[in-house]
Amino acid sequence: xxxxxxxxxxxSSLESVNKAEQAARDIAVKTGFDEEEIDRIAMSVREATxxxxxxxxxxxxxxxxxxxxESTPExxxxxxxxxxxxxxxxxxxxxxxxENLLKQSGRGIFLIRAFMDEVRFRSMDPGTEITLIKRxxxxxPDGKEASK
Amino acid sequence: MKASxxxxxxxxxxxxxxxxxxxxxSVVLRDTIRDVVAGGNKRILLNLGxxxxxxxxxxxxxxxxxxxxxxxxxxxxxxxxxxxxxxxLQITKLYTVFDIKDDEAQAVASFSK
Numbered sequence: 001x002x003x004x005x006x007x008x009x010x011x012s013s014l015e016s017v018n019k020a021e022q023a024a025r026d027i028a029v030k031t032g033f034d035e036e037e038i039d040r041i042a043m044s045v046r047e048a049t050x051x052x053x054x055x056x057x058x059x060x061x062x063x064x065x066x067x068x069x070e071s072t073p074e075x076x077x078x079x080x081x082x083x084x085x086x087x088x089x090x091x092x093x094x095x096x097x098x099e100n101l102l103k104q105s106g107r108g109i110f111l112i113r114a115f116m117d118e119v120r121f122r123s124m125d126p127g128t129e130i131t132l133i134k135r136x137x138x139x140x141p142d143g144k145e146a147s148k
Numbered sequence: 149m150k151a152s153x154x155x156x157x158x159x160x161x162x163x164x165x166x167x168x169x170x171x172x173x174s175v176v177l178r179d180t181i182r183d184v185v186a187g188g189n190k191r192i193l194l195n196l197g198x199x200x201x202x203x204x205x206x207x208x209x210x211x212x213x214x215x216x217x218x219x220x221x222x223x224x225x226x227x228x229x230x231x232x233x234x235x236x237l238q239i240t241k242l243y244t245v246f247d248i249k250d251d252e253a254q255a256v257a258s259f260s261k
Contacts, residue, residue, distance in 0.1 A: 102245065
């Protein structure tokens with residue numbers, strides 16, 4: 001299996017968020033996703049990186065965000081890791097609940113889950129790693145027809 | 149992101165273009181709405197036709213603008229959603245919260261007098 005692996009170690013800044021988004025877009029294009037999927041992957045990586053910079057590392061200049069891409073003909077996997085205090089994905093409020101619908105924040109992880117095929121959280125020491133997986137159409141586990 | 153304002157029949161139309169994302173885009177939107185409301189205008193139509201990208205922070209800023217204007221007795225409506233923004237508002241169930249228009253003249257006429 002041919003796999004392309006690229007990783008970045010980035011500062012806890014907004015510039016890193018834009019860099020991560022662009023890197024995700026580039027590698028999603030090379031993996032062979034269509035335009036809509038590329039947008040959704042890029043946005044998911046952006047949201048994960050925003051969480052890492054903002055909530056995880058809290059813009060701490062001493063802390064880094066690591067982003068590791070692994071692209072194969074079947075899928076793209078992106079692991080975004082911060083060095084923060086950790087995150088319990090079980091306590092993330094549902095942004096669709098009526099009491100949360102008009103809140104200003106809290107939609108990032110919801111959008112990631114909506115756009116990617118698989119999302120995993122792992123507690124690190126220190127920090128959190130979120131892994132986002134998108135399968136190239138035709139490689140879904142339920143055996144949908146290949147459309148490429 | 150760029151924002152410019154114009155007035156049509158007493159309604160302030162804010163034409164937005166570019167990206168509404170964490171950082172610059174969201175701040176431009178927030179400041180623009182604040183200035184418009186501070187100028188005594190509380191009937192606002194946000195034209196998103198040239199918005200190429202919006203992230204969760206941008207969505208949050210739209211919601212915040214909407215509630216802020218409404219809490220001050222005003223109305224804020226959205227105009228000309230691109231497919232990307234439309235899809236995002238549907239996924240986040242905000243499509244039913246906002247009053248969304250696709251024709252400027254009809255949108256302007258729809259505000260309460």
